[in-house]
Amino acid sequence: MTESRHADAVAAFEAQRPRLLAVAHRMLGSRVDAEDAVQETWIRFARQELTSIDNVGGWLTTVVSRVCIDVLRSRSARPESLYGDHLPELVVTEEHDAAPESNALLAESVGAALLIVLNSLEPNERLAFVLHDLFAVPFEEIGRIVGKSSNATKMLASRARRKVQGAPRPGARAVAGRAVVDQFLRAARDGDFEGLMAVLDPNVTSRTHTARSLIISTGASEVAAAALRGGRAATTERSAVINGEPGIIARSTSGQIVGLMACAISEGRIVDIVALTDRRRLEALEIPSEVDGR
Structure with missing residues (x-):
């Protein structure tokens, strides 16, 4: 890759980096793991000819999603040995005399609580819910990532949504x-x-x-x-x-x-x-x- 093409690739990737990190963080529940997934996505992107990719954002979303799916499946195969390496991010509120539901800091646990609920979903359910409900990716595109039809992907997201909505509110x-x-x-x-x-x-x-x-x-x-x-x-x-x-x-x-x-x-x-x-x-x-x- 020539210097100018490399600069173009870097610019195109950096424009998408915040969104890719957000997707990976929701998928994996860890900023460190999300950064690793995005780095792996960059490595794969850097091997491509930029002119061969019609939709850079869509291509990168597909790749980072597949990287995250691989990580989640690896965790599922070895839950005990990996659990210690993937302790979820913690939001801590110490209780003094006030009831915890009245503590304004408790609102900060919403994001962490959602990650905990997402962690209970199957990898494909989690991907469908995160991409569609949180990032508005069409079901047709998600279906191509997970190898399912649009209708089957809708069912995955619907099942995940019911589980998330049925979880107790934070606190x-x-x-x-x-x-x-x-x-x-x-x-x-x-x-x-x-x-x-x-x-x-x-x-x-x-x-x-x-x-x-x-x-x-x-x-x-x-x-x-x-x-x-x-x-x-x-x-x-x-x-x-x-x-x-x-x-x-x-x-x-x-x-x-x-x-x-x-x-x-x-x-x-x-x-x-x-x-x-x-x-x-x-x-x-x-x-x-x-x-x-x-």
């Missing part, structure tokens, strides 16, 4: 589950094993993302024992809303955040826990000043 689960999390927190602080067992589902799963690995604990007894060990640490814990879920923020004696925990509640018991202790990731969170004490 609703946090309001309903706050008492359960508070009870869990008190029991952990007090060394009350039976109290912990009372709020843990027998089949509860806990995933802790550390700086080096993903630690998985299963079953109420194992999770309760881990909570008791954590309860002996010299930290201060408060209730929080994490991506719309009830959770806990742990701080050191100096006020630094050393851990986060989000809980999924069902029928008054904790059924799933996702915790983060990786300091690098914690420091990267954009936690508002009223949360971190500044």
Whole structure:
């Protein structure tokens, strides 16, 4: 590629980059992964003759969509090993005396909550919903990307839309589950094993993302024992809303955040826990000043 053709290709790609990043972010739920997908799209685009592409925007959207589909399918094939590498972006709101539904910061969790819902969709459903409902791409074009007819693609988007619309609004689960999390927190602080067992589902799963690995604990007894060990640490814990879920923020004696925990509640018991202790990731969170004490 000559220097002038390369400059033309760069200019054409850069004009589309913001949209490509937005599509990839909605598809993958991670800015880092989205940037990787867009970079891969650029590599493929740079190999093409610009004059051979009639619609640069459409071509690039097709390529970045297919890259994202490949990533999602790879994740589905290896969910446990990849989950730790693809922890969703977190929006954290610490609860003080105000109810979480009255906290203006909670509105910021809408985007993160949507990503969580999208993560539950099949790759083709997610693509159809994201491209059509969020970016107004025609079903005919989406059908060509996923290898389906326009009508079949409409059905994919419709199915995805029903799942998204049926998901609880951000914060609703946090309001309903706050008492359960508070009870869990008190029991952990007090060394009350039976109290912990009372709020843990027998089949509860806990995933802790550390700086080096993903630690998985299963079953109420194992999770309760881990909570008791954590309860002996010299930290201060408060209730929080994490991506719309009830959770806990742990701080050191100096006020630094050393851990986060989000809980999924069902029928008054904790059924799933996702915790983060990786300091690098914690420091990267954009936690508002009223949360971190500044």
